[in-house]
Amino acid sequence: MDLSKVKMVVTDMDGTLLNSQHEVSGQFLELFQKLKERDIVFVAASGRQYQSIVDKLPSIKNDIIFIAENGGLVMQNDTELVSTPLASPAKKRVLDILDSIDDVHPVLCSKNSAFILPESREFEEKLQEYYSEYAVIDDLKAFEGEILKIALYHFENSEQFIYPFVKPLEGDLQVKVSGQNWVDVSSLDANKGFALRKVQQLHGITPKETMVFGDYNNDLEMLALADFSYAMENAHPKVKKAAKYSTLSNDDLGVEAVLEKLLA
Structure with missing residues (x-):
């Protein structure tokens, strides 16, 4: 395996670069400076809100690309660089389905904020880890602003209690189990792979020169765009x-271990 070919490193955040306490290691930040010195492009790719990813990487926010x-x-x-909104008819279709699901907490995700219902107040503490900018509104269906996706949260298991209800949307929309508690619904083109391909094209970097790290199903498309997929x-x-x-694992510095080999 010739790691000297790598010109771009892309990593998911939760369950991958972040540990179980949602923290970035000091070791990673040291390794990042070495990546920067070698002109290796670094991309942080997440289901998180943009502002929330920035909050996790404040010291290097001006030197990286955020998906x-x-x-x-x-x-x-x-x-x-890229924006792929969810069409209003699709938003209504998803929210109508949610009327038949118990214990689901929907989040409308726009570029600058997220929106939840008053009855999701108990969910706010969880939300704050992933969305640093949000507001509570009375009716999600009445919201007329542009959104990028609808995130759906279940306290127990999203794959078991939410995914079966929204699975029929696949083919028309992107439906991703993005974590133990999350399912995300978005435009068909709104996935990490579509976004990464755009970034690769902008920088003239091929899959043969790309390294990607992931842990959940929302990482599958971008893993397919890297010869060095982990x-x-x-x-x-x-x-x-x-x-x-x-x-x-993410708690055992799995990303850092590979970056050490890359830099060696």
């Missing part, structure tokens, strides 16, 4: 099957 909202938004130096030890079985290589 936010599962590919719905790509930002660099506070400049929008699944975390804690990854979903589908991710482990799709990735070409594996590394340690």
Whole structure:
């Protein structure tokens, strides 16, 4: 394996670069400076809100590219590179389905804020980890602003209690189990792979020169765009099957371990 070919490193955040306490390691920040010295492009790709990813990487925010909202938004130096909104008819279709699901907490995700219902107040503490900018509104269906995706949260298990209801939307919309508690619904083109392909094209970097790390199903499309694709030890079985290589868990500094080899 010739890691000297790598010109771009892309990593998911939760369950991948971040540990179980949602923290970035000091070791990663040291390794990042070495990546920067070698002109290796770094991309943080997450289902998180853009502002929330920036909050996790404040010291390097001006030196990296952000793929936010599962590919719905790509930002660099506070400049929008890619935006893929969810059409209003699709938004209504998703929200209508939610009327038949118990214990689901929907989040409308726009470029600059997120919106939840008053009855989701108990969910706010969880929301704040992923969305630093949000507001409570009385009626999500009445919201007329542009949104990038609808995130759906279940306190127990999203794949079991939410996904079966929204699975019929697949084919028309992007439906992704993006974590233990999350399902995201967005435009068909709003995925991390679509966004990463745009970033690769902008920088003239090929899949043969790309390294990607992921742990959940919303990472599958971008893993397919890298010859150096890594699944975390804690990854979903589908991710482990799709990735070409594996590394340690997010709590055991799996991303850092591979970056050490890359820089060596």
